[in-house]
Amino acid sequence: MKKKINEKRLAIKMIMCLVYLIGITILSVCSYRLYEQKKNIVSWSDVENVEDYTYMKISRMSEKFAYFESENVGIHFIIETEETGEWHTYLIAINEDDYNKYKKIIDYSYERTEEEPKPITVYGYPVIVSDELKQLAIKNIENFVPAENEVKITEENYETYLTNSYLDTTKSKQDHFNVLLFIFLLLLLMVIMLLIATIFNKDKIVDKVDNTLDEGIDRARFMFEKQKQKRKKK
8 A cells, every 4th residue: 555645754854856867877878879870871091991881982993803703793993082182992793784873983903984973882791711812812903003192002011001801792781689789778768667657656675775774763762762761761
């Protein structure tokens, strides 16, 4: 049976509501950040693992220098140019059925046309470069990079200039189940339910705190009366 609302019980309810609101705020912020992190698309330079959905902007592109026939996937060199004019060379994998999408940039890269096309932004997931593909890249990159490039790519400096991965554009964005986000959302729901129960005076925690305080007060009053009686007898 629920107790009537009095000043003490109201104070307990207000404190509990404040605690729940703080908890809801913290859990909401954490959940939102996890959600944003989950859906974020990071630039190639910010990639940290193969689960990062990433993008790069292609301003130059080679013909394929490697080909996975079973998947109809070709590996190409691309150049990504920054606003400062600095450029970087990377590897990407494309479905060769999509070749026409890149043809203008490829033709311009090989000076087959004078009209410079707009850069193309491509998306996908990183894939670790195999030793075989690395050897092919080292062998063929001289046929693509500008002649004034003085850096000779070797096995020792390969990852410095070409990174240890290539961008696989054939992989569409995947929504992976995030266990930590699920736990935060579950905790958030539980705290919201506790807040509602407290507001409508149906929270057993408030009852327990109230009863504990009453017992403490009664015990303190009993001890005080007992000490008082002892003093009178003296």
